[in-house]
Amino acid sequence: MDAENTLLQPGAPSGLASPVLVLGATSLIGRFLLARLSAAGIEPMALSRRPPSDDICWVDADLGDPDLAKALPQVGTVFSLSPIWLLPRALPALKARGLSRLVAFSSTSRFTKQDSPEASERAVAKALADAEAEVEAFCAAQGVSWTILRPTLIYVEGRDGNVSRLASLIRRFKVLPLSGAGAGRRQPVHAEDLAIGALEAAQAPAASNRAYDLTGGEILTYRVMAERVFQGLGRRPAILTLPPWLFRGLLTLLKPFYPGATAAMGDRMAQDLTFDDGPARADFGWSPRDFHPRF
Numbered sequence: 001m002d003a004e005n006t007l008l009q010p011g012a013p014s015g016l017a018s019p020v021l022v023l024g025a026t027s028l029i030g031r032f033l034l035a036r037l038s039a040a041g042i043e044p045m046a047l048s049r050r051p052p053s054d055d056i057c058w059v060d061a062d063l064g065d066p067d068l069a070k071a072l073p074q075v076g077t078v079f080s081l082s083p084i085w086l087l088p089r090a091l092p093a094l095k096a097r098g099l100s101r102l103v104a105f106s107s108t109s110r111f112t113k114q115d116s117p118e119a120s121e122r123a124v125a126k127a128l129a130d131a132e133a134e135v136e137a138f139c140a141a142q143g144v145s146w147t148i149l150r151p152t153l154i155y156v157e158g159r160d161g162n163v164s165r166l167a168s169l170i171r172r173f174k175v176l177p178l179s180g181a182g183a184g185r186r187q188p189v190h191a192e193d194l195a196i197g198a199l200e201a202a203q204a205p206a207a208s209n210r211a212y213d214l215t216g217g218e219i220l221t222y223r224v225m226a227e228r229v230f231q232g233l234g235r236r237p238a239i240l241t242l243p244p245w246l247f248r249g250l251l252t253l254l255k256p257f258y259p260g261a262t263a264a265m266g267d268r269m270a271q272d273l274t275f276d277d278g279p280a281r282a283d284f285g286w287s288p289r290d291f292h293p294r295f
């Protein structure tokens with residue numbers, strides 16, 4: 001660890017090197033992580049292109065900026081909540097500023113989208129996998145302790161583009177069409193649980209130099225997940241089961257309301273996208289909530 005870094009701040013969780021910098025603080029997880037760090041007696045710094053809030057020490061910087069080092073403060077622990085493919089270019093600057101502990105979010109999409117029929121989705125999977133490998137290699141070479149966390153589908157009621165988008169569609173159209181039976185299994189995970197998990201992982205010796213898949217507390221079919229969204233809105237589920245070919249046509253019509261919609265999304269409703277969070281439970285007490293969103 002760099003001499004400038006203090007291992008502990010008063011009241012800080014043990015083992016967390018300071019100062020603490022949060023990349024991607026305006027992400028779904030950021031607000032919860034900043035609050036948890038503050039509650040633990042740590043004053044985190046936040047880096048993003050937009051300010052996360054008024055009362056935070058904010059570094060206004062772009063991770064792609066070749067002059068990033070000039071904007072960076074001294075750091076000890078870095079939580080990376082921004083897309084992991086931005087991290088490899090930023091790592092030398094972070095290391096030059098004292099980085100000794102890195103907890104970086106990636107995504108289980110690196111596995112679920114690697115064989116997608118959509119080229120753009122395969123490109124995302126490759127970018128995630130390549131970035132993970134680069135982060136691991138850099139940290140191993142530079143003596144930085146790293147942990148990579150791969151969440152499944154993240155939600156925060158009213159804020160995310162997955163579960164909350166389903167809720168918006170339900171509010172608007174009253175019924176929700178699904179492609180086929182919607183039997184593919186899912187594990188939606190709340191952003192607040194991910195913030196707690198990141199903080200725990202950063203302090204757990206067993207989590208050093210390892211990658212984990214982080215899932216929600218329950219395995220549900222896509223259909224049951226949709227029913228829970230209806231319940232969270234205080235509505236009785238009204239689900240329309242459509243043949244996949246018809247769903248694809250509907251998706252084309254709905255595209256103006258659902259930017260980023262792809263044909264592969266309907267097909268995935270039949271696929272299991274499940275992962276094992278057992279190693280995270282064992283190594284840093286990962287204990288996510290069941291899926292009962294409230295809107």
Ligand SMILES: NC(=O)c1ccc[n+]([C@@H]2O[C@H](COP(=O)([O-])OP(=O)(O)OC[C@H]3O[C@@H](n4cnc5c(N)ncnc54)[C@H](OP(=O)(O)O)[C@@H]3O)[C@@H](O)[C@H]2O)c1
Pocket residue numbers: 023024025026027028029030047048049050051061062063064080081082083084086105106107108109150151152153154155162
């Ligand atoms: N959403 C999901 O369902 C999901 C699922 C699995 C994994 N993940 C991963 O979990 C993490 C958080 O996801 P999220 O959906 O909450 O992320 P998000 O909303 O897309 O936020 C990304 C964050 O990165 C920052 N950022 C993006 N480009 C930047 C740049 N060039 N320079 C500096 N900051 C930049 C953004 O801040 P500004 O725009 O303010 O700069 C924002 O705070 C990400 O690593 C994501 O890949 C997400």
